Amino acid sequence: MKKRILCFCLCLYCIGLWAANASFKKTGNDLLFLLPQGNVKLEFCTDDMFRVRHSQGTVFAENEQWMVRKYDFTPVHYTVEDKGAAWLITTGKLIIEATKNPFCLSVSDKNGKLLYTELGEQRFYKDSVKTKAVLQPDEHFFGFGERMDFMDQRGRKVYLNVELGRGIKPAVGGKDILRANYCPVPFMMSTKGYGLFFHTPFATEWNMGWDSSDYYSFKAFGGDLDYYFMYGPDFYTMIDRYTELTGKSPMLPRFAMGLHVGTYSGGTWKNEEMTSDKYPPALCKRLREEGVPFDLLWLDSTWRLFNTTYGNGGCCFEWRNTFKDPKAMFDSCYAQNVKMVGLHIRSILDNGPEYHLLDKAREQGNVLYPGAKIEGLVNFFDPKAVDWWWENGVMKVASIGAKFVKTDVGGTMDLKGLHNIFPLAYAEAPYRKFQEYNNMRGLTHTREGYAGIQRYPYIWAGDWGSEWQWFEPVIRAGLNIGMSGVGNWTHCMGGFEQYSPYDTELYTRWVQFGMFSPIAMVFGMDHPRYHEPWTYGPEALANFIKYDSLRYTLIPYIYSNAYQLYKTARPMMTPLVMDYPQDENTYQLTRQYMFGPWMMVCPVTTKGALSQHVYFPGGEWFDYETGERYEGRQYKSFLTPLDVLPVYIKAGAIIPMQPAMQWVDQHPVDVITLDVYPSGISSYEMYEDDGISMDYQKGIGSLTRFTSRLADGSWTFTADKPVGKYKPAKHTYLVKAYLQNAPQSVIENGKSLPVLSSVADADRNTGWFYDTEHKRLYVKTAGDNRQKIEIVVQ
Structure with missing residues (x-):
């Protein structure tokens, strides 16, 4: 008994001695804890976000600039109290307890609700760093990048490292969706109201309750233990905070909201001799003749000469000899109102018979990354190497008409500390250079990415096969990456690699999804069809045109949401859990999302x-095709004819639309249609700017606010005057509203509007018409956007 008491007293003494030797130093937003086992620094960014840095000694690594772009923040007010065994730190929104031995953080909101608690276990290992935290019983986790396996990762083990999905080889195809990592992002959000960004370029492993339901952990295979904690409590705030650190998605040109078309120019790999510079202009001509709206085109890899050193994996910036006059090819495409034509490239230089770029890069000495496993790898981390690559390589094609590039295969850097951030440098180089050269917003689309890739400016889902087994996982990838700060995302409609016979039904369904993706892109490797819509028959072509045309009418809505992505990181393609985080029915919904x-x-x-069953979250919903109403918090089963994509509209919706066009801005928009689903009070802001310049970064744009108020048998709709430094073109409004009862009168700015005879009449003349069968009111305004308009319906 005496020995036990002695041991207990000795432990108390050691703890007291440890606490006595622990101290802190407060310098502006930095709070440094001086501990016997090493120092820990908290860097306060805002009153709801702080950085945690552990050091085994007294020195912290310098700040890197590839993942995080913002380190300087305005002063944050916080207090520190020494409570003996712990320090208590308080900000305007958070209460942080830091125990001294062992050093652990516990974070609560200002009301004392527990958010996050660390466990006092070893953090530094021979080849890794690690932190453990308490896993709360009803806690769930989302994010982690372009994951194709699950949405809610509770109970999972997640490995994040840029790669092609080299896990267990599936029965068909070469990539494993359980390990798919084209674009991993070490950022996650908890339903408890906080997010974590693991600030490391090294591969990470997140054990989210795989080993135990009592704790989760995150580990990096190298580097420092460095992470950011951010409080929401909602997901949108967390994503906004994360992208405040790593950068917001830029605005793309307005025409990039239209369709992107890729082609192998008549010959895929092993069919390169069938390529021709006549094929791309002929493709553009056929698309225009068939009435398929599109704006952008790129030529995939077979435009390039494949040399013997690296084959199709290298890039010599020399044209295959089947392209007799590339400049005339570009000119012909642009003459058909294609806004941008781009080219597929690789990150590895190769020699060609004319330019000998690999030899010249060797002679230059600073162009290739030293010691890389593949010698021709361009050192995109070095601005001088980028300048040389641009002047000696890219300008060979930019000077005759190429306006962007597709940066493929960014996972070629074999050095562990640089492997994950190489895709950022690779994507940034042409994005910045073309932006300057074209004197307009940059455009590059890339395959691999990591934390911060949203800046350059969009990625596609990679090389997934034309199989039903990959269709839903690709949708899941888009939802997960949207919850990871990357809102501009796309995929190959119909899949990319053709493993099985052509499936018109799969193509049709994938196209429907593709037209309701943040970026719409059609492309495939199958020779000689390349997913061109007419190759699947007249019904598939009709479906393609139907949903492509619908997308083009939705450009004002899509572009306004692209602006919100730029301002707040709100993704265009949003999983339901983001809006309904307390509704567990939404946690694994991957066949439904908000557009x-x-x-x-x-x-x-x-x-x-x-x-197909559809889950309706809380509230009221409308069928987009029929206008039928449904109450929320229920599942319902619906018929799924092949030519219909199920779309439902949230009550209160206000959706701005424009006339159908064959390319964006084909005609001036003199009428904006407002598709309204009145319910209580709701509002929406339509964004407009010049659509092409960088002026939006200077705040030169305009917002038009629309407000709907339904109460006591009357409906009022208001369109405010545009607010902002940009003056939009003049237009009137055609308001279409679902109302249960026929109006007695419709008044615009105090004046009664005449009753019209038909819907078609409302398209042309000022006045109103009520469609009794579909319970829809059509109002064509007399006023335009140069004045405030108020419509009162009795």
Whole structure:
């Protein structure tokens, strides 16, 4: 007994001695804890976000600039109290307890609600660093990048490292969706109201309750233990905070909201001799003749001469000899109102018979990354190497008409500390250079990415096969990456690699989803069809044109949401859990998502499906095709004819639309249609600017606020005057509203509007018409956007 008391007293003595030797130093936003086992620094960014840095000694690494772009923040007010065994730190929104031995953080909100608690276990290992935290019983986790496996990662083990999905080889294809990592992002959000960004370029492993339901952990295979904690409590605030650190998605040119078309120019790999510079202009001509709206085109890899050193994996910036006159090819495409034509490239230089770029880069000495496993790898981390690459390589094609590039295969850097951030440097180089050269917003689309890739400016999902087994996982990837700060994302409609016979149903369903993706892109490797819509038959072509045309009418809505992505990081393609985080029915919903704030899209992902269940979250919903109303918090089954994509509209919606066009800005928009679903009070802001310049970064744009008020049998709709430094073109409004009862009168700014005879009449003349069968009111305004308009319906 005496020995036990002695041991207990000795422990108390050691703890007291440890606490006595622990101290802190407060310098502005930095709070440094001086501990016997090493120092820890908290760097306060805002009153709801701080950085945690552990050091085994007294020195912290310098700040890197590839993942995080913002380190300087305005002063944050916080207090520190020494409570003996712990320090208590308080900000305007958080209460942080830092125990001294062992050093652990516990974070609560200002009301004392527990958010996050660390466990006092070893953090530094021979080849890794690690932190453990308490896993709360009802806690769930989202984010982690372009994951194709699950949305809610509770109970999972997640490995994040840029790679192609080299896990267990599936029965068909070469990539494993459980390990798919084209674009991993070491950022996650908890339903408890906080997010964590693991600030490391090294591969990470997140054990989210795989080993135990009592704790989770995150580990990096190298580097420092460095992470950011951010409080929401909602997901949108967390994503906004994360992208405040790593950068917001830029605005793309307005025409980039239209369709992007890729082609192998008549010959894929092993069919390169069939390529021709006549094919791309002929493709553009056929698309225009068929009435398929599109704006951008790129030529994939077979435009390039494949040399013997690296084959199709290298880039010599020399044209295959089947391209007799590339400049005339570009000119012909632009003459058909294609806004931008781009080219596929690789990050590895190769020699060609004319330019000998690899030899010249060797002679230059600073162009290639020293010691890389593949010698021709360009050192995109070095601005001088980028300048040489641009002047000696890219300008060979930019000077005759190429306006952007597709940066493929960014996962070629074999050095562990640089491997994950190499895709950032690779994507940034042409994005910045073309932006300057074209004197307009930059455009590059890339395959690999990591934390910060949203800056350059969009990625595609990679080389997934044309199989039903990959269709839904690709949708899941888009949802997960949107929750990871990357809102500009796309995929190959119909899949990329063709492993099985052509499936018109799969193509049709994938196209429907593709047109309701943040970026719409059609492309495939299958020779000689390349997913061109007419190759699947007249019904598939009609479906393609139907949903492509619908996308073009939605450009004002899509572009307004792209502006919100730029300002707040709100993704265009949003999983339902972001809006309904307390509704566990939404945690694994991957066949439903919000397209902007109002449209719930429900792709059909089962072959031969005659029906599909849809979950309606809280509130009221409308069928986009029929206008039928549904109450929320229920599942319902619907028929799924092949030519219909199930889309439902959230009550209160206000959706701005424009006339159908064959390319963006084909005609002036003199009428904006407002698709309104009145319910209580709701509002929406339509964004406009010049659509092409960088002026939006200077705040030169305009916002037009629309407000709907339904109460006591009357409906009032208001369109405010545009506010901002940009003066939009003049237009009137056609308001279409679902109302249960026929109006007695419709008044605009105090004046009664005449009753019209038909819907078609409302398209042309000022006045109103009520469609009794579909319970829809059509109002064509007399006033335009140069004045405030108020419509009162009694």
